[in-house]
Amino acid sequence: MIPTPYLLFLGDAPDQLAAKVAIGIRDWRPENAVGQFRMEGCGADLGIVDLDLDEAWANGARTLVIGVANRGGVISAAWKEVLIAALRRGFDIASGLHNLLRDEADLVAVAAEEGRTLHDVRIPSVQYPIANGVKRSGKRCLAVGTDCSVGKMYTALAMDAVMRERGMKSTFRATGQTGILVTGGGVPLDAVIADFMAGAVEWLTPDNDADHWDLIEGQGSLFHASYSGVTMALVHGGQADALILCHEPTRTHMRGLPGYDLPTLEDLRDTALHLARRVNPDVQVVGISINTQHLDDQAAADYMAEVESRMGLPTVDPFRNDAGRLVDALAAL
Amino acid sequence: MIPTPYLLFLGDAPDQLAAKVAIGIRDWRPENAVGQFRMEGCGADLGIVDLDLDEAWANGARTLVIGVANRGGVISAAWKEVLIAALRRGFDIASGLHNLLRDEADLVAVAAEEGRTLHDVRIPSVQYPIANGVKRSGKRCLAVGTDCSVGKMYTALAMDAVMRERGMKSTFRATGQTGILVTGGGVPLDAVIADFMAGAVEWLTPDNDADHWDLIEGQGSLFHASYSGVTMALVHGGQADALILCHEPTRTHMRGLPGYDLPTLEDLRDTALHLARRVNPDVQVVGISINTQHLDDQAAADYMAEVESRMGLPTVDPFRNDAGRLVDALAAL
Numbered sequence: 001m002i003p004t005p006y007l008l009f010l011g012d013a014p015d016q017l018a019a020k021v022a023i024g025i026r027d028w029r030p031e032n033a034v035g036q037f038r039m040e041g042c043g044a045d046l047g048i049v050d051l052d053l054d055e056a057w058a059n060g061a062r063t064l065v066i067g068v069a070n071r072g073g074v075i076s077a078a079w080k081e082v083l084i085a086a087l088r089r090g091f092d093i094a095s096g097l098h099n100l101l102r103d104e105a106d107l108v109a110v111a112a113e114e115g116r117t118l119h120d121v122r123i124p125s126v127q128y129p130i131a132n133g134v135k136r137s138g139k140r141c142l143a144v145g146t147d148c149s150v151g152k153m154y155t156a157l158a159m160d161a162v163m164r165e166r167g168m169k170s171t172f173r174a175t176g177q178t179g180i181l182v183t184g185g186g187v188p189l190d191a192v193i194a195d196f197m198a199g200a201v202e203w204l205t206p207d208n209d210a211d212h213w214d215l216i217e218g219q220g221s222l223f224h225a226s227y228s229g230v231t232m233a234l235v236h237g238g239q240a241d242a243l244i245l246c247h248e249p250t251r252t253h254m255r256g257l258p259g260y261d262l263p264t265l266e267d268l269r270d271t272a273l274h275l276a277r278r279v280n281p282d283v284q285v286v287g288i289s290i291n292t293q294h295l296d297d298q299a300a301a302d303y304m305a306e307v308e309s310r311m312g313l314p315t316v317d318p319f320r321n322d323a324g325r326l327v328d329a330l331a332a333l
Numbered sequence: 334m335i336p337t338p339y340l341l342f343l344g345d346a347p348d349q350l351a352a353k354v355a356i357g358i359r360d361w362r363p364e365n366a367v368g369q370f371r372m373e374g375c376g377a378d379l380g381i382v383d384l385d386l387d388e389a390w391a392n393g394a395r396t397l398v399i400g401v402a403n404r405g406g407v408i409s410a411a412w413k414e415v416l417i418a419a420l421r422r423g424f425d426i427a428s429g430l431h432n433l434l435r436d437e438a439d440l441v442a443v444a445a446e447e448g449r450t451l452h453d454v455r456i457p458s459v460q461y462p463i464a465n466g467v468k469r470s471g472k473r474c475l476a477v478g479t480d481c482s483v484g485k486m487y488t489a490l491a492m493d494a495v496m497r498e499r500g501m502k503s504t505f506r507a508t509g510q511t512g513i514l515v516t517g518g519g520v521p522l523d524a525v526i527a528d529f530m531a532g533a534v535e536w537l538t539p540d541n542d543a544d545h546w547d548l549i550e551g552q553g554s555l556f557h558a559s560y561s562g563v564t565m566a567l568v569h570g571g572q573a574d575a576l577i578l579c580h581e582p583t584r585t586h587m588r589g590l591p592g593y594d595l596p597t598l599e600d601l602r603d604t605a606l607h608l609a610r611r612v613n614p615d616v617q618v619v620g621i622s623i624n625t626q627h628l629d630d631q632a633a634a635d636y637m638a639e640v641e642s643r644m645g646l647p648t649v650d651p652f653r654n655d656a657g658r659l660v661d662a663l664a665a666l
Contacts, residue, residue, distance in 0.1 A: 130559050130589075131559040132559070132590070133558035133587075133592075190527050191528065192527050193524055194522060194523050194526070194563045194566070195523040195524065195559075195560065195563065197562045198558060198560070199559065222565075225464055225465075225570070225612050226465070226466065226532065227531070228566070228611075229531060229562040229564075229566035229569070230527045230562060231562075231565075232555075232565035236558045236561050257465070259467075260466055260611075271608075278556055278593075279558050
């Protein structure tokens with residue numbers, strides 16, 4: 001686990017888009033976002049208080065999270081100065097960057113001297129077990145998509161937020177770097193060794209109270225030729241009681257795979273259900289999450305009404321509307 | 334690629350069973366097996382010529398392959414003496430042991446001095462690409478199983494052998510350590526990072542002549558809760574034109590998963606075909622391979638006749654009979 005709360009480092013981010021990870025943390029775990037650290041020329045602003053390292057420390061922050069994408073894949077000298085000062089001040093550093101903190105000799109040396117930890121959340125830090133398929137207590141919900149990047153993480157986080165508001169027992173279980181930084185822990189599933197993928201998911205979603213829900217972040221798609229194996233491990237390791245189908249209706253082909261059509265929601269439902277029953281015969285598809293960001297209000301409403309009528313399942317856009325009806329469906333199980 | 338041919342090192346193997354890997358090499362690639370090297374007290378015998386290091390070198394062997402499981406997971410001092418002498422003589426060393434050659438400081442040092450390579454075939458040595466799903470030329474056959482260890486490798490090797498005899502163009506594509514040692518190359522798929530699994534399979538089975546068949550070694554099972562993600566990557570990365578269903582009829586539960594029944598052959602056929610069509614709409618299930626080792630002659634014949642009649646597909650045990658009818662089915666495509 002990454003020590004929370006965080007100071008969110010925005011560096012010299014050129015614009016708001018580059019600060020996607022920091023925005024996710026601010027939106028989903030505002031209690032983790034003590035303040036932001038912006039350098040000269042930073043074009044991003046989270047709308048939270050600017051703090052220097054001493055102020056952030058005094059306000060309880062214990063990890064500096066790199067909340068931005070860096071330019072050109074290198075950790076610049078300007079960043080380094082801040083990162084080293086943060087380690088000296090007592091902070092851990094967490095990053096989801098492709099180039100790893102642990103590959104920077106100066107950061108490694110200072111962290112060792114100061115007894116701090118560099119958290120590269122793209123890389124597993126645990127020796128996961130082989131999955132055993134044994135039924136676990138508690139309940140689990142998994143978002144599965146017709147494609148990659150259709151809103152699976154957002155859906156799970158939005159459901160988790162509603163469940164917390166309602167006083168239900170729930171935990172968002174991160175399986176990707178952004179989710180791990182948001183919550184402080186999880187499994188970077190796409191970086192796990194093949195044999196241990198399903199075991200990593202079992203490890204992430206252990207026995208729990210009978211009325212507790214794990215909301216498992218989905219990855220990839222069973223229909224995506226590049227990443228379907230990762231999704232399969234989630235379906236079998238996740239042992240879901242409830243599946244949410246996620247879809248983005250304007251996409252013309254699978255992400256990164258020109259020439260590959262998206263599957264229908266019916267095909268996703270039938271395929272995911274058949275595979276998921278292997279580990280939990282009682283699993284049900286309980287709702288549909290549509291990412292309508294590229295549709296206007298009327299088109300979005302019409303599309304969702306059509307899907308809801310056709311599929312006979314509550315259909316919402318958890319960003320445009322909210323995830324309440326999906327949570328109702330979980331509660332009704 | 335591992336330099337061939339090999340000297341097969343049996344060490345102090347307690348019995349024939351411990352020499353499974355060496356037996357596989359002798360059976361499937363006898364031209365790779367120049368001789369065997371047995372130490373004092375060795376209980377295994379491949380029935381091929383015993384050679385010392387100098388004799389093996391003179392007969393063309395260029396890699397010493399550790400063809401046995403070792404005891405207690407350590408490379409013993411007695412083994413070390415032979416392995417170091419082999420490196421000094423000019424041999425590479427190849428191993429599928431869990432404990433890696435590269436973790437043995439003395440072997441690493443001598444290999445570096447002599448300019449030799451230590452091949453740990455459990456560990457990928459290539460940075461595989463992300464799968465792109467682009468249609469490749471040539472033909473591919475993939476064995477899929479109702480469970481792990483039902484004879485998928487054996488089936489593919491047996492088909493490859495028949496195709497070579499018949500002068501057809503074929504290549505066995507190894508995806509596990511034994512297959513890699515047998516043929517000298519391949520992908521240790523269960524040790525590949527999740528995101529690159531399907532890409533590794535694409536890399537292993539590149540564009541080829543229109544009438545060339547890759548016989549891809551299957552792994553795991555789409556129905557095995559621990560390893561299904563690996564199988565899924567084979568199904569989508571492999572882009573099979575032909576699927577062979579593999580089954581062991583006396584198994585009472587999935588290997589390593591008490592309480593999990595095996596799927597039916599019908600379920601395997603329908604599930605594998607549906608998923609495989611995603612990357613190749615023309616894929617067909619062309620035959621069934623039954624591992625009848627635990628049935629007597631009559632029971633085996635009866636069982637296979639029943640399956641053949643029920644499924645309408647050529648059904649053989651490639652060990653008990655031969656793989657000719659499966660190859661006929663490929664040739665008829």
